[in-house]
Amino acid sequence: MDKAKAHIDHNKKVITIRGLEKSFEDYAVLCGIDLDLYQGENLVVLGRSGTGKSVLIKLISGLLKPDKGTIEVLGQDITKISEKELQELRIRIGFSFQSSALYDSMTVRKNLEFPLVRNRKNITREEIDTEVEKVLDAVGLSQTINQMPAELSGGQRKRIGIARTLILNPEIMLYDEPTAGLDPITCIEINDLINEVQQRFNTSSIIITHDLTCAKSTGDRVAMLLDGKFQRVGTFDEVFNTDDDRVKPFFDYNFIQ
Amino acid sequence: MSKTNTTSLPEEKTGVSLKERLAEFFADLYKVHLFVLRFFKEAFVPPFEFREIVRQCFEVGVRSFTLITVTGFIVGLIFTKQSRPSLSEFGATSWLPSLVSIAIMRALAPLVTALIASGKVGSSIGAELGSMRVTEQIDAMEVSGTKPFKYLVCTRVIATTITIPVLASYTAFIALLGGYLNVSMNEGTSYTTFMEQVFEPLTFLDFTASLIKSIVFGFTIGIVGCYQGYYSTKGTEGVGKAANGAVVTAMFIVFIEEIIIVQIIGNFR
Numbered sequence A: 001m002d003k004a005k006a007h008i009d010h011n012k013k014v015i016t017i018r019g020l021e022k023s024f025e026d027y028a029v030l031c032g033i034d035l036d037l038y039q040g041e042n043l044v045v046l047g048r049s050g051t052g053k054s055v056l057i058k059l060i061s062g063l064l065k066p067d068k069g070t071i072e073v074l075g076q077d078i079t080k081i082s083e084k085e086l087q088e089l090r091i092r093i094g095f096s097f098q099s100s101a102l103y104d105s106m107t108v109r110k111n112l113e114f115p116l117v118r119n120r121k122n123i124t125r126e127e128i129d130t131e132v133e134k135v136l137d138a139v140g141l142s143q144t145i146n147q148m149p150a151e152l153s154g155g156q157r158k159r160i161g162i163a164r165t166l167i168l169n170p171e172i173m174l175y176d177e178p179t180a181g182l183d184p185i186t187c188i189e190i191n192d193l194i195n196e197v198q199q200r201f202n203t204s205s206i207i208i209t210h211d212l213t214c215a216k217s218t219g220d221r222v223a224m225l226l227d228g229k230f231q232r233v234g235t236f237d238e239v240f241n242t243d244d245d246r247v248k249p250f251f252d253y254n255f256i257q
Numbered sequence B: 001m002s003k004t005n006t007t008s009l010p011e012e013k014t015g016v017s018l019k020e021r022l023a024e025f026f027a028d029l030y031k032v033h034l035f036v037l038r039f040f041k042e043a044f045v046p047p048f049e050f051r052e053i054v055r056q057c058f059e060v061g062v063r064s065f066t067l068i069t070v071t072g073f074i075v076g077l078i079f080t081k082q083s084r085p086s087l088s089e090f091g092a093t094s095w096l097p098s099l100v101s102i103a104i105m106r107a108l109a110p111l112v113t114a115l116i117a118s119g120k121v122g123s124s125i126g127a128e129l130g131s132m133r134v135t136e137q138i139d140a141m142e143v144s145g146t147k148p149f150k151y152l153v154c155t156r157v158i159a160t161t162i163t164i165p166v167l168a169s170y171t172a173f174i175a176l177l178g179g180y181l182n183v184s185m186n187e188g189t190s191y192t193t194f195m196e197q198v199f200e201p202l203t204f205l206d207f208t209a210s211l212i213k214s215i216v217f218g219f220t221i222g223i224v225g226c227y228q229g230y231y232s233t234k235g236t237e238g239v240g241k242a243a244n245g246a247v248v249t250a251m252f253i254v255f256i257e258e259i260i261i262v263q264i265i266g267n268f269r
Helices: A053-060 A083-090 A108-119 A125-138 A154-166 A184-201 A212-218 A236-240 A248-256 B003-043 B050-089 B093-134 B137-143 B148-187 B191-199 B204-230 B236-266
Strands: A009-024 A027-039 A042-046 A068-073 A093-096 A172-176 A204-209 A221-226 A229-234
Touching: A009 A053, A009 A204, A027 A053, A027 A204, A027 A229, A042 A053, A042 A184, A042 A212, A053 A068, A053 A172, A053 A204, A093 A154, A093 B137, A108 A125, A108 A154, A125 A154, A125 A184, A154 A172, A154 A184, A172 A184, A184 A204, A184 A212, A204 A212, A221 A236, A229 A236, B003 B148, B003 B204, B050 B093, B050 B148, B093 B137, B093 B148, B093 B191, B093 B204, B093 B236, B137 B148, B148 B191, B148 B204, B204 B236
Parallel strands: A042 A204, A042 A221, A093 A172, A172 A204
Antiparallel strands: A009 A027, A009 A068, A221 A229
């Protein structure tokens, strides 16, 4: 499916990152990242394994603390807010994990209900069921409602993972390697789903990947992360229409594959 | 590399390693201290996870019930059987019920229950939380606005703290039944007489001490299991280490606590 034109509001930034630095012991992963994500935009962060792509979205969601710099999400600097404020902010951010991170002791229904029940007090049984059916329908997996995560395929797990984040109606979606480990057909389905989520739920997204097909079909903008910094940011063609020796091999290798 | 260098390297390495190990030990101790403080900070602040606590109590009870029944009965039976020859030398076999009851109530029931629960419940908590950490399920809870520490750790620690004393009481009852079987087969003592003799030497302090011990052991098993699992390192190896660490550390601490509590209670006798 071709990417439909997104309604991006370039006057409204939902994420603003300035001078972000993160090291693990002596290993500097991010060395001064600056980034803006606009309302309604899908931004793809590309880079080789170990360049700090996943670290970046874990910093945005507050799972990791930065060494330096500011991360403003929906108008709040997450490096300065209290634990309670961070918890409230997280409800507005959906995080789709690389491993899907489904609660393996719960059925699909319970997995989807879990964030809803815990964040919306006084919600009725009927409302819960309606919400669960709505997100399951959105990811096209209504038939799996009573299955356990272990009974699902990799692609189905990814979809349920996305459905679980959608149930709280997030304004921002963070996708960590959404197509990793999936066959090409399922990859296309997941890419379509990411675009559908952007259109249907009006979300702004950061998509972490090293899959160029995913980047091309889902990204409104692409940011190339190399040596702890964004070396190139722009549309897919702008980023890869280059003779830069650090960027070009990545593009060539992916398409040879 | 010169000969001098190769011979001096291992010495340097050992020195650093010992220093590192000590630093690691104190860092771990500090982390455990923070973990326990965090438990008290979060466990008694609403919202309370009553449903999950009840579910965990049920899990802890069910997981250990069969093993505790069998072990408790055998401990009571064997202890009575092994004590008989020594007492019969002095013609004091009539003291057997009293001896058995004191041994079971004061030491065996809480200790045996704690050791079995360390193996069954502690390892299970360690492995479960470790696996959740490795597969990013704990992170998923955190980013979906749920407090995973409260939901996963507080509920399990409260459940073990409540359930282990109940299981210890059950172990005492079953062990006494085992003791009764032996006494009844050898002396033909009736159940009523046996029970009268069982309760005769027991004081309020014995029951209180046993209860306090079980509560402390239950708390320890829960905290150690959760700590090992919650801070499990990445990978399947980490899950195994968490499960193993939960059992070994909990058993070790339970024995130390047993010694300390016995000394403290001894001062009140």
